[in-house]
Amino acid sequence: MGRVKDGEEYVELVLGLVERIPAGRVMTYGDVAEYLGAGGPRQVGRVMSLQGGGVPWWRVIRADGRMLPGHEARARAAYAREGTPLRGEDRVDLRRARWEGLLPGDER
Structure with a gap:
């Protein structure tokens, strides 16, 4: 688990990534944390519950x-x-719906 960044910065990172998830695809709370390299599923869940509307x-x-x-x-x-x-x-059928976090032409 990576170090959690400053609270406001972390919120922006989480919400920014969620906005990029394509329609019809999903990520788990843990996927989001892993992609960002910070926090964990609980931190992502907290961001989503408080500010994800x-x-x-x-x-x-x-x-x-x-x-x-x-x-x-x-x-x-x-x-x-x-x-x-x-x-x-x-x-949700994770096997078919899980998004790895890359859009066509993206580099990570």
């Missing part, structure tokens, strides 16, 4: 693929609209 929050999910408790109906509607692959009614 303005970004496509449904694209950041738990490691087991389950939808955010209490927000399943809104998430399910977003997944249907975006064509996100699901496993049953309450899980």
Whole structure:
């Protein structure tokens, strides 16, 4: 686990990455932390819970693929609209929907 950057800077990094996740794709909280090289799933979850309402929050999910408790109906509607692959009614199919963090032409 990498060192957590200054709080405001970390929030901006997390939210900026979430905004880049393409429609129909997802990252886990741990994926976001790993991509940023800082924090961990809990830190990402805290950012999302406190300040993630303005970004496509449904694209950041738990490691087991389950939808955010209490927000399943809104998430399910977003997944249907975006064509996100699901496993049953309450899980995203991570094998098919996981995004590695690169867009065409991006370098990391």
